[in-house]
Amino acid sequence: MQLKVKIRRYDPERPGKDRPYWQEFAVEAEPGDRLLDVLNQVKWYHDPTLAFRRSCAHGVCGSDAMLINGRNRLACKTLVRDLGDRITVEPIRGLKVEKDLIVDMEPFFDSYRAVMPYFVNDEPPPAGERLQSIEERQQFDAGTKCILCAACTTSCPIFWVNGNYLGPAAIVQAHRFIFDSRDRAAATRLAVLNQNVGVWRCRTAYNCTEACPRGIPVTQLIEEVKRAVMFQNA
Numbered sequence: 001m002q003l004k005v006k007i008r009r010y011d012p013e014r015p016g017k018d019r020p021y022w023q024e025f026a027v028e029a030e031p032g033d034r035l036l037d038v039l040n041q042v043k044w045y046h047d048p049t050l051a052f053r054r055s056c057a058h059g060v061c062g063s064d065a066m067l068i069n070g071r072n073r074l075a076c077k078t079l080v081r082d083l084g085d086r087i088t089v090e091p092i093r094g095l096k097v098e099k100d101l102i103v104d105m106e107p108f109f110d111s112y113r114a115v116m117p118y119f120v121n122d123e124p125p126p127a128g129e130r131l132q133s134i135e136e137r138q139q140f141d142a143g144t145k146c147i148l149c150a151a152c153t154t155s156c157p158i159f160w161v162n163g164n165y166l167g168p169a170a171i172v173q174a175h176r177f178i179f180d181s182r183d184r185a186a187a188t189r190l191a192v193l194n195q196n197v198g199v200w201r202c203r204t205a206y207n208c209t210e211a212c213p214r215g216i217p218v219t220q221l222i223e224e225v226k227r228a229v230m231f232q233n234a
């Protein structure tokens with residue numbers, strides 16, 4: 001099929017093009033091609049200056065989240081046949097654009113680091129493993145599927161107006177450890193999330209849940225963290 005692909009471009013170093021602008025490309029593609037294949041075609045055969053992140057091409061690394069036909073998705077998991085023959089591609093919102101579809105992910109990872117996304121337990125280790133029941137493991141299973149693509153956080157209207165909001169991805173990561181029966185730092189994480197940039201900013205808009213390419217029930221996890229904060233402070 002013949003596609004018209006409109007891409008939002010930006011190059012701070014290009015004279016006359018130092019503001020965002022749209023560029024359209026005519027590309028031939030198969031319905032089963034992924035948008036990532038289409039972007040590669042544009043880069044390889046039309047304009048090698050087009051900048052976008054990608055790595056695994058299989059929905060694992062989380063590097064190619066972008067706004068595709070108005071929705072946050074991964075380019076490598078989005079098929080052309082689901083997009084029609086006129087496609088628009090923009091960078092994810094709420095983070096500074098560095099070039100074309102590449103945004104500055106540092107503020108996103110600052111929020112990630114703020115919730116201590118790692119296992120904390122200073123108790124002497126048991127002789128064997130730190131055991132956990134199947135039910136205990138299931139309590140935080142959803143969050144383990146997160147690939148840190150930022151599709152959720154950058155689809156959140158609260159984040160768009162206040163970039164200091166830690167955002168759904170950081171809360172999902174916090175959830176993964178708060179509800180791990182082996183971890184001992186839940187109180188510290190909940191204190192961070194109880195601050196004014198934490199969970200109470202969330203207004204249950206659900207954009208994050210709709211955007212997540214891993215099918216994580218993001219809003220539900222945020223609600224569970226809100227309840228944990230309230231329960232801890234009761």
Ligand code: SF4
Nearest residue numbers: 146147149150152212
């Ligand atoms: Fe991406 Fe989903 Fe993780 Fe958000 S929760 S960063 S959308 S994988």
Ligand code: F3S
Nearest residue numbers: 156202203205206208
């Ligand atoms: Fe934003 Fe998701 Fe809450 S979109 S407002 S974090 S439910």
Ligand code: FES
Nearest residue numbers: 055057061062076
């Ligand atoms: Fe790795 Fe798409 S390129 S998730």
